[in-house]
Amino acid sequence: MTMTTERAVVETMIQPAGESTVSVAFLATYVPRQCGIATFTEDLYGAVLGATGSNGHAVIAINGPGSQRFEYPKEVAFEIHRDRPDDYRRAADFLNFSDVDIVCVQHEFGIFGGDGGMHLMQLLRNLRKPTVVTLHTVLPEPEAHYRRGLMAVANWSNVLVTMTQHSRQLLIENYGIDPSRIEVIPHGAPPMPQAARKDLKKRFDLTDRHVILTFGLLGPGKGIETAIEAIAAASAKQPNITYLIVGATHPEVKRRFGEDYRLKLQRMVSELGIRDNVAFYNQYVNKAELVELLRMCDIYLVPYPNLGQSVSGTLSYALAQGCAVISTPFLHAREVLDGGRGVLVDPNNPARMSDAIVEVVRDPERIEQLRQRALQFGASTTWPEIGKRYAGLFSRIHTVFSETIGIEQAARPIVTTETGVQPVFAHMRRLTDDTGILQHAIFRMPNRFHGYCVDDNARALQVALMNQDRLDDQAMGHLTSRYLSFLHYAQREDGWFHNFMSYKREWLDDIGSEDCQGRTVWALGSAVTAMHDPLDRLLAKQLFDRAVPVLHKITSPRARAYAILGLGAYLQTCPENAEVRRLLAEHAAALAALYAQTHTDGWLWFEPVLTYANAKLPEAMLMAGSLLENGEYRSIGESALLFLTDIVLEHDHFSLIGNQGWLTPGGTKAPFDQQPIDAAALVSAYRTASLVLQDEQYIKLARKALDWFLGANDLRMRLYDFGNGGCADGLTAAGVSLNQGAESTLCCLRAISLMTDPTNPQVL
Known part of the structure; x- marks a missing residue:
């Protein structure tokens, strides 16, 4: 019987590298696609690139439904159409024959095709590389098909990464995942810019205004209505408040409903008589613009009504930029704002949110205290630091896989x-x-x-x-x-x-x-x-x-x-x-x-x-x-x-x-x-x-x-x-x-x- 081994074939396909580094392929949506996971993956790719000094990393990009294609940057080596199972299998073949050492998957419900995202299994089942999966959402009581999808991904992964301790505990207690297979690495954020807040306010023509900011792709279910009502009440007591709602309409919302939701919010602002206090910034902002906006604002407002939300990237960004944060107590917020790093208010309660806004803007010492605590926490979550942590994790997995092959921890958990x-x-x-x-x-x-x-x-x-x-x-x-x-x-x-x-x-x-x-x-x-x-x-x-x-x-x-x-x-x-x-x-x-x-x-x-x-x-x-x-x-x-x-x-x-x-x-x-x-x-x-x-x-x-x-x-x-x-x-x-x-x-x-x-x- 002729034996052609995977390792032997791959070695004949690539040139030996000048030094021993771990090469990582990131599987996720990717910029220029307008999607939070795409932005996260771009940041993580850059952070790991900076931490390792290696150019041997790559991206496998997930395209959305329909026929839309994107002009991807050069690091994108392969594209998968979300709803085509064969694309996932071909991607596995591509990775198996490449010089990639580890595959890092960004898992979020909805970005992979199939019932509960099960198309992803066409790739994982055929992949012969160690796999790290970052879980962006861990639902405590998911619908059956979502639970099935997450368990399948977990069974075929070497290590699962969560961004909060709470998500880690959910995996252990609700899903029965072995704790030794779970790493907690926080959501990353850009380092704080040097520009002073007053200079940025002057540039945006907001001098002498108390600036409150909410950022994210606009769509229902994020509590913006509650925030607008709270601003109406707060501006009656503190007229020099400006609330910036920053972000383009979510592409899926826009595809299905156009700008109906944004127009509804604008009508609400007019009816409440607060057009001088609320401004919509209707465009997809890049990271540099976002960082400046966060640095400029006095309060970052997170009005999410869904208290089960695992992670908020924008909250991580706000803390790293030293923002005073007022937020509903969703899972991520409860964990990172603990210890006086922010103010928690009940969801769907504009009166309580309004009181918190007024109390904070009228107390400069309180704002400064919140900012300093946020900065202290956020310093450990900047992308350079997160890149080092991921790079260290990849290196450990690669070492175990390469040097102790045959030991139980050497490869992915077996499917039985x-x-x-x-x-x-x-x-x-x-x-x-x-x-x-x-x-x-x-x-x-x-x-x-x-x-x-x-x-x-x-x-x-x-x-x-x-x-x-x-x-x-x-x-x-x-x-x-x-x-x-x-x-x-x-x-x-x-x-x-x-x-x-x-x-x-x-x-x-x-x-x-x-x-x-x-x-x-x-x-x-x-x-x-x-x-x-x-x-x-x-x-x-x-x-x-x-x-x-x-x-x-x-x-x-x-x-x-x-x-x-x-x-x-x-x-x-x-x-x-x-x-x-x-x-x-x-x-x-x-x-x-x-x-x-x-x-x-x-x-x-x-x-x-x-x-x-x-x-x-x-x-x-x-x-x-x-x-x-x-x-x-x-x-x-x-x-x-x-x-x-x-x-x-x-x-x-x-x-x-x-x-x-x-x-x-x-x-x-x-x-x-x-x-x-x-x-x-x-x-x-x-x-x-x-x-x-x-x-x-x-x-x-x-x-x-x-x-x-x-x-x-x-x-x-x-x-x-x-x-x-x-x-x-x-x-x-x-x-x-x-x-x-x-x-x-x-x-x-x-x-x-x-x-x-x-x-x-x-x-x-």
Whole structure:
């Protein structure tokens, strides 16, 4: 099997850097798109750039709904349309093949497509880089689809960043997230400019005015109506108040309703008779303009009615600029204004808000005290400081991932069968042409140089049979017929099967290996039991019957095991066939004799070496013990399976026997290359054990073995491709193979099918 590893390919694609730095890709909306997350990401990108001194960072930009495109700056390396799932998968491919070390996702509800933002999972599931996700909103009691979306993102991330301690506690208490995976890094803000407040007021022609400011993209639900009513009451007592409402109308609001909301507010100002006290600054202001406006104002007013709001970027900006803040007590405000750094007033209460405004503007000492406390707090949240904290986090994650790969914390938390995994057949279909399924792939592309083999077409037939009812019956029926047709063409007149066929449809061998004979009989026995089409089922029976005499001549332990499984499957439909039953007993007795001859107190096995697909041997004995009602065979099967389990199960995951040196008594197993065929054999054996022995522990072990494909392995790297259903060809010392060949893909799909559809009979 050709092993092309991710790491090896990437190293050939890039030039070595002059020094070792961590390269980060930021995934989010981005300027010039008018969006708070876009502005945040631009600031964070610049801050990390300044902290690391590296130019190797990039941005993956999320475009909004519709067809609007943006003229992005040069750091944007890839664009994703919010509502196109394929764009997310392509972005994952782009990142996997790039020299990016870490991906930093800015998560906010609404910026990713799909129900609850689930399109993002198309990227995260296929990404092979460590991931940091900054959560801009953490809802205490979200709707079901939002909770599902956030939990999925959390499960596929290495570290979650919140901007407040309260959000961190919500993740721990309401979502059950491990506290060790959560970092708190505040929202950043620009450093304070040098210009004096009085000079800025003079420039804006606001000398001798008490300036109150609210900033943000304008739209309903931000409490502006309450603020205007409060200004009306306050200006009656303090006429030299000017309230600046700064910000363009939110693009989504404008797209749907035009300027109706702004006009409504302006009419309200006129009706209250405070046109001299309220000014609308109707444009998207840049950071420099915003900083000057904040520096100029006397009070920054935050009238949000939604007390559950996790974070306010504008509040962070205001504190960093030394503003005296009056705010409703939403979550972020309660946390950062604690200790006298601001004034909290009830939401939707213009009278109380008005009183607070008047009290503060009439007390210069109070204003100065609030400003100094805000400045003291804000100094630690300026973008240069926040950039250093993110850069430090990225560096720590990269170090762990690079230097201690194989330790639990080295890569993203694994996704397990408990979180839901389903078989996807796109890659299996891609590898299949009008002849059969091709053996190998170069990356995901069918590699026609290696042609076909009976082994893989037998495996493909079983996978198709297992999923006849899961997918469109006609489409899967075409596949089962194609694979069965290949086996028909592969069988010689004497019952033996060829194995290898060139792409030119020429047989490359006279007779296939014994394992090939046994594996093909297993597939045919499954077809006799499960094939929907009666004529196809009859053909499968004819091929099976013709192969029975061959089975008397095989002696390979694995071939015997495959034969037992195939004979057992056949007996599900034809239990009266005495010859098949005798043949099954013959092979079971032969394996039992091998076990008796080889096993010792410390080596409970059939051979003096453990090689590949080992679990097939105890599985066959368990099956034989059940069908023949032979307790000795069941006992041998269980003892051998537990012996194998002790060798390959390490703590919380399976560490399979590598093919770069098999395991002998007293020896050390080779750590690599680990192959999917071994993990799949374990899944199947444990499921058989659970049925034969009626012991629930084996179902738990089967799930754990399946989790090997999903990242619960020595490298903490996923082999199963959720996007196309392909499976990497192996786990090597250099990483995960990038090739998705037929054997690996089919073994993985069979294992998933067994564990996700309880109606699948074990004989398949």
